[in-house]
Each structure stands twice: as structure tokens, then as C-alpha cells.
Amino acid sequence: MAVKITADLSFPEVGLPSSPFSGQRRLNANSKRGKVSVIRAIQIQEEAAAAGPTPTRYQARRTRRPQNIEGDFFVDHTCIDCDTCRWMAPQVFTRIGEMSAVFKQPTSGEERLKALQALLSCPTSSIHTEKPASDILQAQKTFPTPIDQQRIPGVYHCGYHSEKSYGAASFLIVHPEGNIIIDSPRYTERLARDIEMLGGARYMFLTHEDDVADHRKWSERLSCDRILHSGDVDNSTADVETKLQGSGPWNLGRDVQLIHTPGHTEGSVCLFYKPLKILFTGDHLLMTETGLSICERYNKCSVPMQIDSVLKLLEIDFNWIIPGHGRRVEFKDREEKDSILKAFVEENYSQCRWFHWSVSVSSKDDDGVHVDLTAGKKNLEVGKLSSPSLTKRACKDLTSKLLSLFLQCSVSMSSSLGLEDLQKPPFKDWRKPPLILQTYAASTTACLRL
Known part of the structure; x- marks a missing residue:
């Protein structure tokens, strides 16, 4: 026996544009690439059409x-x-036009x-380059390239x-107790040899x-031990050598500390x-x-939790932020860092957008469950938006169905869940006061997260 779920979406405050999700177009919601705006994809097609016949990927x-x-x-048109x-x-x-372009040709050797x-x-x-770059080999030899040899050697x-x-940057710390690569670059043998030259x-x-x-x-080539939190381990990373457990912090040698900042994942x-x-x-x-940003659009776990984790950084005395995406940040001192982070957290708390997920049982039979999702914006404590029972694992199946619905911007959709799924939290508590389904709905490609 299965319970039929019917979900209705309405966006009274967000004001989303008419849905571009029609026909057979689908996104893979589990990948960053899949979250690239479909509006952008349409724009790519329009630009390519203006340039001539629709091009193949090649x-x-x-x-x-x-x-x-x-x-x-x-x-070119393949920019993401x-x-x-x-x-x-x-x-x-x-x-x-939501892609990169050259607005000024280089005029110096450095540029x-x-x-x-x-x-x-x-x-x-x-x-x-229109002409083969005769100096491309010299550019290749510059990697890994020092970020700032004077201030952060x-x-x-x-x-x-x-x-x-999705184009994340990778970094290398040259350390007397053993060098550390932070996140994985694209594998190339040339880069591997150059990293070996640095130890x-x-x-x-x-x-x-x-x-x-x-x-x-990289692990096989450089014989390095990989470190990843157990909460993010899946089939592709099941063989990592060290799986961090719990909430840390963990020390990697005498002067490197790993700090658990859940939220993005x-x-x-x-x-x-x-x-x-x-x-x-x-x-x-x-x-x-x-x-400054937490890129809530690409959040895969809990935006409120991520904001709380930013607040946690006030306890740490750092002057530099070196992220996987975007620009580096240098603060003058701890006072400036704390001031900026506090203001950022307060602003993001006040701008939380969220969905009410109200549940009612059909009057005709007990098999019908009506789920109504309504976008809203209220001054609630962010802590109320994240419940320990609303883990991504417990809600994986329903999240997938609702996310698919959200991306298609449909009016309604029916799907089935087995009764055994309803015995787990939070499903078993559906008839209690409405749960809160948290999301950021800034665009039609925003992620729907439980």
C-alpha cells in the first residue's frame, strides 16, 4: 500500500518569472553543473543562433x-x-550575459x-586565442603559482x-611536516611533476x-592520504584514507586545525x-x-546551519579567507574580520526565505495526503528553520520528488511513497503542527532542501 502525495506550489512574495521548464528539459539536481540556470542555457542558444546555425558542443x-x-x-559559448x-x-x-567574456585584451606581459x-x-x-600561444609552455610552468610570497609564503x-x-580552486601548503593539497585540481601529469618539485x-x-x-x-600519483568528513563520504570517496567523525576540531600536525562548518554540506x-x-x-x-557570500543557491544541506557555522568563525583568529570559489579576502585585523562577519550573519538571518509545509489528510480516504507549500518571509529565529529530525538522509526520497517539482515549476504533481517510509521521522509526525521546509527561492533554479 502506498500513500499518494500531492504537492501544490505557490510563490506569493518571491515573484518568480514564468517557467522556462517545459517539454522534456530536465536538470540533474544532484550536481552543481545541473544547477546552472536554464535561463542561461536558453540565452546560450539565443547567442549561438545569432552567430549562425545552432552549433554542436564541439x-x-x-x-x-x-x-x-x-x-x-x-x-566561447561553453562557459559555465x-x-x-x-x-x-x-x-x-x-x-x-551570465557568462565570461574578454572586455580588454592584455596590454602587458603580466596581464x-x-x-x-x-x-x-x-x-x-x-x-x-586566435593565434597559437607560443608562450603557453611558460605559463604552464608557473603552476603551482605562489599566492603572495611576501605576506603568505x-x-x-x-x-x-x-x-x-564546477571550477573549484585547489591550493598547496608547503609545510615542513608534509605538504597539504586542499581540494582536488584537474589531474595533469605536468602539474603532478611540478608539485613533486615542491616536495x-x-x-x-x-x-x-x-x-x-x-x-x-592524485592520491595514487603522489601517495598522499586523503581526508574527508564522514558526512560527505559517498561511493566515489568511500576509499579515502581518513574519514573525520563528529564535530571536531581536529589537529593535523602542530599548526593546522580542521574545523567542522556544516551547512553547505x-x-x-x-x-x-x-x-x-x-x-x-x-x-x-x-x-x-x-x-561576501555563502552561495545559498547551491546549498546541499541547510542554509540556516551554514549561517550558524559562519558565526562559529568568530572564535578563530584568522586574517585571510581563501575559498574554493571566488576571490580571496584579507582582513586588516581580527577586529575588522569579526565586525564584517557579524554584519554578514545578521543580514543573512534577516533575509531568510522559507516554505511552510502544511499537511492535511484527505477527507475521502486515509490514502490521500495533501502537501501545500507556500513561499513566505517572516522574522523567525533561524534556529527554528532547522530541525535535527529533518536530515537530508531521512528525507532523501521526498526531497528528490519535491525538488523535481520545484524545478519544473508545475502546479501540482502526484507521486508515491511506501508506508515503510512514513514510519521514519519526520514522516510519522506529519499530522502534528506544520513542519518547516527551508529554501532560498531567489530564482527558478534555487535548491529545495529539507
């Missing part, structure tokens, strides 16, 4: 976007808007080198971002499940490098083109 890789300024460097080139070479690349480094790091190989950006991690790696610390990319290849962990007061945050906290 042809699009060489189709110059019309938004590029004339000259040697250009971005990961922001890599824009923070690596801001003098050359910018964002136009050209940064543009070539961005070309090599682009996860989708979407950056090109021994800390390197690995380059070679991977599409598997290889003892550890590969994976901040969370999204940015593991080619972790296994259940097992998100930051690495604090004490000697240089650097916090490597993965996807937990970053600086975008518009300011």
Missing part, C-alpha cells in the same frame, strides 16, 4: 561569443560562469601571463580547475563532497593554517563579485 567550443572585444583572447577567469585575470575578463593562466585553469576549456594556487567541481604532498584535504574531482588519481570542513592566519573555506564562505 563547434560551440570554438565559437567566439559576440560579447568579446576584438583581439586575440576570447571566450564559474568565475575562475574573472578573479584570476580581472584586467581581461568580465561577466556579460598576458594571467590571461594564459586563466586559460589553463578554465574547467571547460572555454578560453582560446609557501601557499600556492594549483590552477587546472576541474569541471567535476610532493603528504595529505589531500577535501573540504567537502563537491570539490573532490580527481582525488583518486553535512560534512563541510575548513582548514585553519595558524602560522599565516589563513582559513581555507571551500564552499562554506567566499567573496563573489558582489560581496
Whole structure:
């Protein structure tokens, strides 16, 4: 016997545009790539159509976007808007039409080198030069590249971002007790040899499940032990050597501390490098083109929990944020850091958007359960938006169904759940006061999370 679930969606305050989700178009809600806006996909098609016949993926890789300024460097239509080139070479690349484009050709040797480094790091190989770059080998030799040898010596950006991690950056700490790679770059033998020239790696610390990319290849090539929180372990990472348990913190040698910051994912962990007061945050906290962000759009666990984890960072004395995505942040001192983080947390608390999930039993028979979801915005304590019983594992099946519904922007949808599923929390408590289904609904591609 199964219970039929009918869900209705309404958005009285959010004001979403008409749904572009029609026909057979579907997104893979479990991947970052799948969360790229469908509106953007439509825009890509329009731009490509303006340039001529609809290109194949291979042809699009060489189709110059019309938004590029004339000259040697250009971005093609396969850009996924990961922001890599824009923070690596801001003098050359910018964002136009929800993709990157060249707004100014390099005019100096330094600008050209940064543009070539961005070309090599682009996860989708979407950056090109009209003429073969005779100096591309010199650019390859710069990775891993020092971030700032004067202020934070021994800390390197690995380059070679991977599409598997939506263009996340990887870093290397050269350490007397053994070097540490933070998150996985795209595997290339050249980069592996260059990392070996710096002493290889003892550890590969994976901040969370999204940015593991080619972790296994790197572990085998460099014989380094991988570290990942058990909350983020799945089939692809089941063989990692060290699975962190509990809420930490954990020490990695004398001066490296791992800090559990759940929210973006259940097992998100930051690495604090004490000697240089650097916090490597993965996807937990970053600086975008518009300011400090937790990228709630890509949250996979609990936004309120993630905000609480940001508040937790007030206990740590760091001056640098080096994230997996976006720009690095340097604070003048701890006072400035604490002031900025407090203001950020307060702003995000006040701007929480959430769904009421009210449940009523059909009057005709006990098999019908009506689930009404209504978008709203109220001044509630964020703690009330996250219940320990609402874990992503317990609600996985229903989340998948509702997320699919949300992405399609349908009016209603029917699906079935076995009665055995209703014996687990929170399903068994459905007839009690409404549960709260938390989400951020800034766009039609926002994630629906229990």
C-alpha cells in the first residue's frame, strides 16, 4: 500500500518569472553543473543562433561569443560562469550575459601571463586565442603559482580547475611536516611533476563532497592520504584514507586545525593554517563579485546551519579567507574580520526565505495526503528553520520528488511513497503542527532542501 502525495506550489512574495521548464528539459539536481540556470542555457542558444546555425558542443567550443572585444583572447559559448577567469585575470575578463567574456585584451606581459593562466585553469576549456600561444609552455610552468610570497609564503594556487567541481580552486601548503593539497585540481601529469618539485604532498584535504574531482588519481600519483568528513563520504570517496567523525576540531600536525562548518554540506570542513592566519573555506564562505557570500543557491544541506557555522568563525583568529570559489579576502585585523562577519550573519538571518509545509489528510480516504507549500518571509529565529529530525538522509526520497517539482515549476504533481517510509521521522509526525521546509527561492533554479 502506498500513500499518494500531492504537492501544490505557490510563490506569493518571491515573484518568480514564468517557467522556462517545459517539454522534456530536465536538470540533474544532484550536481552543481545541473544547477546552472536554464535561463542561461536558453540565452546560450539565443547567442549561438545569432552567430549562425545552432552549433554542436564541439563547434560551440570554438565559437567566439559576440560579447568579446576584438583581439586575440576570447571566450566561447561553453562557459559555465564559474568565475575562475574573472578573479584570476580581472584586467581581461568580465561577466556579460551570465557568462565570461574578454572586455580588454592584455596590454602587458603580466596581464598576458594571467590571461594564459586563466586559460589553463578554465574547467571547460572555454578560453582560446586566435593565434597559437607560443608562450603557453611558460605559463604552464608557473603552476603551482605562489599566492603572495611576501605576506603568505609557501601557499600556492594549483590552477587546472576541474569541471567535476564546477571550477573549484585547489591550493598547496608547503609545510615542513608534509605538504597539504586542499581540494582536488584537474589531474595533469605536468602539474603532478611540478608539485613533486615542491616536495610532493603528504595529505589531500577535501573540504567537502563537491570539490573532490580527481582525488583518486592524485592520491595514487603522489601517495598522499586523503581526508574527508564522514558526512560527505559517498561511493566515489568511500576509499579515502581518513574519514573525520563528529564535530571536531581536529589537529593535523602542530599548526593546522580542521574545523567542522556544516551547512553547505553535512560534512563541510575548513582548514585553519595558524602560522599565516589563513582559513581555507571551500564552499562554506567566499567573496563573489558582489560581496561576501555563502552561495545559498547551491546549498546541499541547510542554509540556516551554514549561517550558524559562519558565526562559529568568530572564535578563530584568522586574517585571510581563501575559498574554493571566488576571490580571496584579507582582513586588516581580527577586529575588522569579526565586525564584517557579524554584519554578514545578521543580514543573512534577516533575509531568510522559507516554505511552510502544511499537511492535511484527505477527507475521502486515509490514502490521500495533501502537501501545500507556500513561499513566505517572516522574522523567525533561524534556529527554528532547522530541525535535527529533518536530515537530508531521512528525507532523501521526498526531497528528490519535491525538488523535481520545484524545478519544473508545475502546479501540482502526484507521486508515491511506501508506508515503510512514513514510519521514519519526520514522516510519522506529519499530522502534528506544520513542519518547516527551508529554501532560498531567489530564482527558478534555487535548491529545495529539507
